[in-house]
Amino acid sequence: GQSLEQPSEVTAVEGAIVQINCTYQTSGFYGLSWYQQHDGGAPTFLSYNALDGLEETGRFSSFLSRSDSYGYLLLQELQMKDSASYFCAVRVLNNAGNMLTFGGGTRLMVKP
Amino acid sequence: EPEVTQTPSHQVTQMGQEVILRCVPISNHLYFYWYRQILGQKVEFLVSFYNNEISEKSEIFDDQFSVERPDGSNFTLKIRSTKLEDSAMYFCASRGLADAYEQYFGPGTRLTVT
Numbered sequence: 500g501q502s503l504e505q506p507s508e509v510t511a512v513e514g515a516i517v518q519i520n521c522t523y524q525t526s527g528f529y530g531l532s533w534y535q536q537h538d539g540g541a542p543t544f545l546s547y548n549a550l551d552g553l554e555e556t557g558r559f560s561s562f563l564s565r566s567d568s569y570g571y572l573l574l575q576e577l578q579m580k581d582s583a584s585y586f587c588a589v590r591v592l593n594n595a596g597n598m599l600t601f602g603g604g605t606r607l608m609v610k611p
Numbered sequence: 612e613p614e615v616t617q618t619p620s621h622q623v624t625q626m627g628q629e630v631i632l633r634c635v636p637i638s639n640h641l642y643f644y645w646y647r648q649i650l651g652q653k654v655e656f657l658v659s660f661y662n663n664e665i666s667e668k669s670e671i672f673d674d675q676f677s678v679e680r681p682d683g684s685n686f687t688l689k690i691r692s693t694k695l696e697d698s699a700m701y702f703c704a705s706r707g708l709a710d711a712y713e714q715y716f717g718p719g720t721r722l723t724v725t
Contacts, residue, residue, distance in 0.1 A: 530712055541702055541716040598667050601654040
């Protein structure tokens, strides 16, 4: 099976930088994804790492260390609209198509 | 921009009743998924579907659940005899062949079993 651990809640101020960590245990690991979910909304894709290192997409970056079974999402220049839940999700390669196993989510609250 | 759509947005049903949740995936996508999210909890994988058959299912997806792609556009989740604990948000997602890692989620159907 798979298990993922991430902090349940993080608070930061507007303009700051915040890092959300994720550790995982899984077999058949293929990559780590990050999804954002606003209250009442659907998960939306943010980033994906299959190889070690940092992937940057605008204000958001994601990092993966396969040897440490660890990744993080880095959010820079925080804005109020970034208040949401952030889920790491392990992509497991199976016979057909990459099911995602989600972590419990980190609720980010951005304060003025 | 193409998007996944789901109907209805909210379904209320009595325990023991059958419900069908409907999804229209993005038109050129080939992989389809159902997830559920109990209020305040994490998103849980239910089932994946490819080439007109189930490719993977979780322990949650027991004999009460079934999926179908009745035509070229719809993808449905049926719960035969709903239980109180089936109350949750159900998300459909789809994935194309080219963007092999990004799943596109629909807005969800909130199912309330009374």
